[in-house]
Amino acid sequence: MSMSAYYQTRAAHHGVVTSDWLAQSQEAATRAVVTGGQEIVDGGKSGRAFSVIDEFNNWRKQPDLAEAVAAIRALAAVIRNSEAKTMMELEIELKKASDSLKSWDTTSISLTAGCDLFMRYVTRTSALEYEDFNSARSRLIERAEKFGEISYKARKIIAMLSQDFIFDGCTILVHGFSRVVMEVLKMAAQNKKLFRVLCTEGRPDRSGLRLANELAKLDVPVKLLIDSAVAYTMDEVDMVFVGADGVVESGGIINMMGTYQIALVAHSMNKPVYVAAESYKFARLYPLDQKDMGPALRPIDFGVPIPSKVEVETSARDYTPPQYLTLLFTDLGVLTPSVVSDELIQLYL
Amino acid sequence: MSLSQLMLGPNVVLCNAASQTYPSCNTFTHALSFFNKIEGSQATARQTAELLRSVISQQRVPYTNQAGALIDAVKAIGEQLIAANPVELAVGNIVRRVLHIIREEDLSLTTAAIGGLNLSAVSDDENDDDRDGDSTLSAAAVAAAARSTLRPPSLQTLLEDTPVSAAVPQTSSSGGDSEGKSKSADKSSRSRKLKHDVIEAVNELIQDIVTCHEQIAEQAVEHIHQNEVILTLGSSRTVLEFLFAAKEKKRSFRVFVAEGAPRYQGHLLAKELVARGLQTTLITDSAVFAMISRVNMVIVGAHAVMANGGVIAPVGMNLVALAAQKHAVPFVVLAGSHKLCPLYPHNPEVLLNELRSPSELLDFGEFSDCMDFGSGSGSPLLHVVNPAFDYVPPKLVSLFITDAGGHNPSYMYRLIADYYSADDLVVQRRATAGN
Numbered sequence: 001m002s003m004s005a006y007y008q009t010r011a012a013h014h015g016v017v018t019s020d021w022l023a024q025s026q027e028a029a030t031r032a033v034v035t036g037g038q039e040i041v042d043g044g045k046s047g048r049a050f051s052v053i054d055e056f057n058n059w060r061k062q063p064d065l066a067e068a069v070a071a072i073r074a075l076a077a078v079i080r081n082s083e084a085k086t087m088m089e090l091e092i093e094l095k096k097a098s099d100s101l102k103s104w105d106t107t108s109i110s111l112t113a114g115c116d117l118f119m120r121y122v123t124r125t126s127a128l129e130y131e132d133f134n135s136a137r138s139r140l141i142e143r144a145e146k147f148g149e150i151s152y153k154a155r156k157i158i159a160m161l162s163q164d165f166i167f168d169g170c171t172i173l174v175h176g177f178s179r180v181v182m183e184v185l186k187m188a189a190q191n192k193k194l195f196r197v198l199c200t201e202g203r204p205d206r207s208g209l210r211l212a213n214e215l216a217k218l219d220v221p222v223k224l225l226i227d228s229a230v231a232y233t234m235d236e237v238d239m240v241f242v243g244a245d246g247v248v249e250s251g252g253i254i255n256m257m258g259t260y261q262i263a264l265v266a267h268s269m270n271k272p273v274y275v276a277a278e279s280y281k282f283a284r285l286y287p288l289d290q291k292d293m294g295p296a297l298r299p300i301d302f303g304v305p306i307p308s309k310v311e312v313e314t315s316a317r318d319y320t321p322p323q324y325l326t327l328l329f330t331d332l333g334v335l336t337p338s339v340v341s342d343e344l345i346q347l348y349l
Numbered sequence: 350m351s352l353s354q355l356m357l358g359p360n361v362v363l364c365n366a367a368s369q370t371y372p373s374c375n376t377f378t379h380a381l382s383f384f385n386k387i388e389g390s391q392a393t394a395r396q397t398a399e400l401l402r403s404v405i406s407q408q409r410v411p412y413t414n415q416a417g418a419l420i421d422a423v424k425a426i427g428e429q430l431i432a433a434n435p436v437e438l439a440v441g442n443i444v445r446r447v448l449h450i451i452r453e454e455d456l457s458l459t460t461a462a463i464g465g466l467n468l469s470a471v472s473d474d475e476n477d478d479d480r481d482g483d484s485t486l487s488a489a490a491v492a493a494a495a496r497s498t499l500r501p502p503s504l505q506t507l508l509e510d511t512p513v514s515a516a517v518p519q520t521s522s523s524g525g526d527s528e529g530k531s532k533s534a535d536k537s538s539r540s541r542k543l544k545h546d547v548i549e550a551v552n553e554l555i556q557d558i559v560t561c562h563e564q565i566a567e568q569a570v571e572h573i574h575q576n577e578v579i580l581t582l583g584s585s586r587t588v589l590e591f592l593f594a595a596k597e598k599k600r601s602f603r604v605f606v607a608e609g610a611p612r613y614q615g616h617l618l619a620k621e622l623v624a625r626g627l628q629t630t631l632i633t634d635s636a637v638f639a640m641i642s643r644v645n646m647v648i649v650g651a652h653a654v655m656a657n658g659g660v661i662a663p664v665g666m667n668l669v670a671l672a673a674q675k676h677a678v679p680f681v682v683l684a685g686s687h688k689l690c691p692l693y694p695h696n697p698e699v700l701l702n703e704l705r706s707p708s709e710l711l712d713f714g715e716f717s718d719c720m721d722f723g724s725g726s727g728s729p730l731l732h733v734v735n736p737a738f739d740y741v742p743p744k745l746v747s748l749f750i751t752d753a754g755g756h757n758p759s760y761m762y763r764l765i766a767d768y769y770s771a772d773d774l775v776v777q778r779r780a781t782a783g784n
Binding site: 167 | 759760774
């Protein structure tokens with residue numbers, strides 16, 4: 001059973017740590033180093049100790065940094081360490097690095113989207129603006145490093161945009177732990193808004209527990225629910241707030257398992273579903289049903305041994321179609337789901 | 350300054366007060382509070398556009414960064430106008446349209462000026478504090494700026510968010526400073542041209558506002574067919590013209606008019622329709638659900654259309670929309686483009702609503718004892734709520750017919766991207782550039 005590194009990282013950062021998980025992550029880490037080593041050997045450039053995957057892993061360890069940002073910073077490191085003399089050469093190196101990053105974890109959408117965004121930017125910049133290779137290169141490095149700030153700024157912008165939608169006395173339902181949603185709620189608490197949060201547990205990571213801790217520190221009234229209690233409590237909810245692992249071309253989102261369920265219940269009871277996602281998570285995917293995306297599997301610990309004959313559904317994510325979403329808050333502004341494909345077309349024009 | 354004086358000549362008023370824009374603005378905003386007819390959005394929009402046109406023509410612009418100066422002036426007045434009457438969204442819409450026009454004209458002038466090596470400073474108003482004087486930029490760099498200025502922030506501009514002047518290294522290649530002298534002559538003609546272009550574009554805008562009814566009515570014949578039954582609520586001039594246009598084209602149809610309590614403007618509409626020879630039936634608002642199954646199409650006007658496709662309409666419209674959805678009757682909203690607002694409604698029933706006098710519902714004489722504040726605990730047992738507007742969510746609307754054609758609610762964002770710039774969503778004068 002192959003494990004999705006992306007979801008393991010998320011569990012590491014936000015979930016409750018169990019001993020099983022520790023063992024598995026140890027195994028995954030050694031596996032990554034091995035593939036990183038292979039990258040060095042296959043790279044062809046002798047004597048180079050640099051590996052984009054290692055670099056990426058270093059950046060990824062920081063819990064506050066988004067995947068896409070880590071990827072872009074890793075690619076910036078590639079440029080820095082590159083010995084290319086022309087733009088074409090640099091682009092080819094970058095393409096190879098980007099491909100290897102993407103293939104290392106095929107399940108992470110924001111990683112793919114981040115790499116694509118950066119490659120797109122590089123090809124556009126190089127062709128047009130600078131006659132001098134060195135200045136072009138330094139500009140690329142500078143921009144890539146600034147991208148980290150953009151990500152941080154993006155969360156702030158999203159939080160600001162969503163403030164109007166949180167009114168005094170409202171009840172918000174959140175699912176699992178999303179850093180963007182956390183920022184939204186933090187800003188609302190700082191603005192002295194009176195609201196209550198219902199937080200699902202978010203099995204199997206139980207990341208909801210972490211969110212509940214954080215909110216309790218901010219003195220926001222929190223109520224924890226098990227995942228199955230969502231429909232039971234939906235009538236007292238005023239709005240649902242979720243993050244996204246990826247936003248797809250149709251305007252739907254890919255997010256932690258359970259989001260689709262919550263959106264369905266909210267839609268049937270006429271509650272708005274708001275998504276908070278940075279714009280670099282927009283991906284050129286168009287899933288037609290739940291199984292259309294590549295599988296991203298997560299080990300689930302049931303606490304008791306399960307007979308080997310019994311299958312377990314281990315997918316870590318699901319796809320929520322756009323008709324169940326009300327609005328998306330992104331750093332590009334407030335968008336309805338139909339705007340997303342327009343934005344993507346603009347990028348790839 | 351009396352109201353009648355203002356109505357006759359806002360331009361005269363403004364010319365006198367050119368250097369003290371605030372007093373004239375106050376008078377206009379005072380006048381705005383008189384615009385509380387629901388159908389007043391067209392007149393309000395036109396007044397706003399004309400006021401802004403005179404502000405622009407009065408405004409002195411410096412040699413560099415003319416667009417920035419104009420934008421600041423418009424924002425200053427715009428802020429006051431919007432604050433005076435936040436429920437009348439047409440005011441804010443027109444202010445933002447004018448701001449967008451200024452940016453667009455500036456951009457087209459700039460790209461026209463790239464014809465050779467002699468380039469004056471790019472008036473990218475984000476950068477007024479970063480740059481003083483002019484800097485020569487390569488044509489490609491300016492093109493890059495152009496790519497990023499007018500578009501709403503998009504994925505493309507994510508990585509290019511620093512202003513071009515800061516990013517371009519000092520070793521810029523094209524055109525040296527020796528051409529400095531010929532630049533100043535260029536610039537003064539450019540400054541005159543910008544104002545001229547902007548005023549022309551604002552005139553076109555005013556023209557569009559005035560003729561929006563004709564443009565919408567032209568599309569009537571595609572939507573109304575023979576022997577149809579149309580339902581409408583209250584009275585809207587746009588709907589009136591729309592139905593007349595279909596009648597002109599010899600379509601025979603019948604109209605059900607819901608009276609639109611408590612103002613009963615449906616009565617006026619019914620009278621006008623009969624005067625034109627249309628078979629009309631007048632019903633109460635409560636009878637809408639009973640009659641809706643016999644209706645082919647619902648056609649209504651709107652007070653404002655929000656960015657998500659939701660509609661702010663006279664009270665009772667949500668009722669009709671829900672009834673129409675239940676019986677699968679198309680719900681068509683007619684709205685001129687000056688009613689299209691780039692904001693997302695987060696609590697429209699409260700924030701975008703106006704509570705009117707209870708006297709429209711109750712006769713004070715008869716109910717004076719129930720509403721007496723002097724009795725007992727000082728608060729009356731009878732409360733009368735008379736909201737002016739209703740919010741219709743986008744999923745209940747089948748089609749919007751604007752002067753730009755017919756579209757469905759999820760398409761509204763495209764029109765907004767065409768008419769408005771993302772920087773203008775919050776109309777506030779920024780003392781320093783950049784966030």
